[in-house]
Amino acid sequence: AAKAAGRNRIHVFSADLRTAVQRKVQLAGELRDAIDGNQLVLHYQPVLDLPSGEVAGAEALVRWQHPERGLVGPCEFIPVAEQSELIGPLTRWVLGEATRQAAEWVRRGFPLLWGVNISPAALAAGTLVRDVAEALAASGLAPEHLIVELTESCVAEDAERAAAQLAALRRSGVEVAIDDFGTGYSSLGQLVNIPAGVLKIDRSLVVGAPDRPSQSTAAIAAVVGLARACGMRSLAEGVETAEQLALATELGCTYAQGFHIASPMPAEQLTSWLATRRSARAGRAALGSATA
Numbered sequence: 001a002a003k004a005a006g007r008n009r010i011h012v013f014s015a016d017l018r019t020a021v022q023r024k025v026q027l028a029g030e031l032r033d034a035i036d037g038n039q040l041v042l043h044y045q046p047v048l049d050l051p052s053g054e055v056a057g058a059e060a061l062v063r064w065q066h067p068e069r070g071l072v073g074p075c076e077f078i079p080v081a082e083q084s085e086l087i088g089p090l091t092r093w094v095l096g097e098a099t100r101q102a103a104e105w106v107r108r109g110f111p112l113l114w115g116v117n118i119s120p121a122a123l124a125a126g127t128l129v130r131d132v133a134e135a136l137a138a139s140g141l142a143p144e145h146l147i148v149e150l151t152e153s154c155v156a157e158d159a160e161r162a163a164a165q166l167a168a169l170r171r172s173g174v175e176v177a178i179d180d181f182g183t184g185y186s187s188l189g190q191l192v193n194i195p196a197g198v199l200k201i202d203r204s205l206v207v208g209a210p211d212r213p214s215q216s217t218a219a220i221a222a223v224v225g226l227a228r229a230c231g232m233r234s235l236a237e238g239v240e241t242a243e244q245l246a247l248a249t250e251l252g253c254t255y256a257q258g259f260h261i262a263s264p265m266p267a268e269q270l271t272s273w274l275a276t277r278r279s280a281r282a283g284r285a286a287l288g289s290a291t292a
């Protein structure tokens, strides 16, 4: 019986493994069609400037509107793209769509910073500078409005080659942000050599340890201080509560982003979100001048 159970277990395991591999292969095939067939969509999450509370920009986050599975998040299919040759076409699609949309928002009077995520595999491919230049040219977006977000681990892989590409981007006027800082494995020494203007503090640091609030505060303060010492701006990611927003403001973060401010939303929704914020601000300004 034990032997039978053992054999069964192995059978079940290999069936699972086969299913996982098959699912990956199937997903890669479907993803190729999705990129060509316009099933990818970008949602945008607002970023606030601190302490003014003005909208500083928004980050583009890709989703897959799958015909059967519904809205699929990037964590499910970005790895699939990275393991196939699809990361190139996907990155170019995201850059094209985000810059096209951003250029429209800039024309409508929202001269903001628009963030786009670039995967390590796309940086390693060596075409990033050209891909970004082509997207800017096609959309008419000025480079000053674009931020390229890269994870720390991604820059650590081939630091010199990455640094050269990022330096070229910055020379062209595009800003570079280090994403998820505090979760990677790169050394502080490497960080100093990465040409980036914005340091995004990972959500895990921002959430902190509720039972050790002073240590959590010290960790954020240290990263904000590090950013400032390196001439960088800092952004608190994953701000979910008023307390976290207040702390980020108090510690001198330049920007904040998170569900407490707004969740990622489709482009049309961001347009009304931005318009509402703008008219509320105009209303307050009018009220201020009336009472002054």
Ligand code: C2E
Binding pocket: 045, 060, 061, 062, 073, 074, 075, 078, 094, 116, 117, 118, 119, 149, 179, 180, 203, 237, 238, 239, 240, 257, 258, 259, 260, 264
């Ligand atoms: P990220 O760039 O660090 O983006 C932040 C992620 O945290 C997003 O998840 C966002 O929806 C989520 N988030 C924002 N505020 C909060 C909050 O207050 N609480 C919590 N719990 N989460 C929050 P999402 O959209 O699932 O994206 C996950 C990751 O996928 C991104 O992390 C980014 O690394 C990657 N990604 C997204 N879009 C793209 C893309 O177009 N290209 C590439 N290469 N990667 C992408």
Ligand code: MG
Binding pocket: 059, 117, 149, 179
């Ligand atoms: Mg990001």
Ligand code: MG
Binding pocket: 179, 180, 200, 202, 237
């Ligand atoms: Mg992040």
Ligand code: MG
Binding pocket: 180
């Ligand atoms: Mg992240």
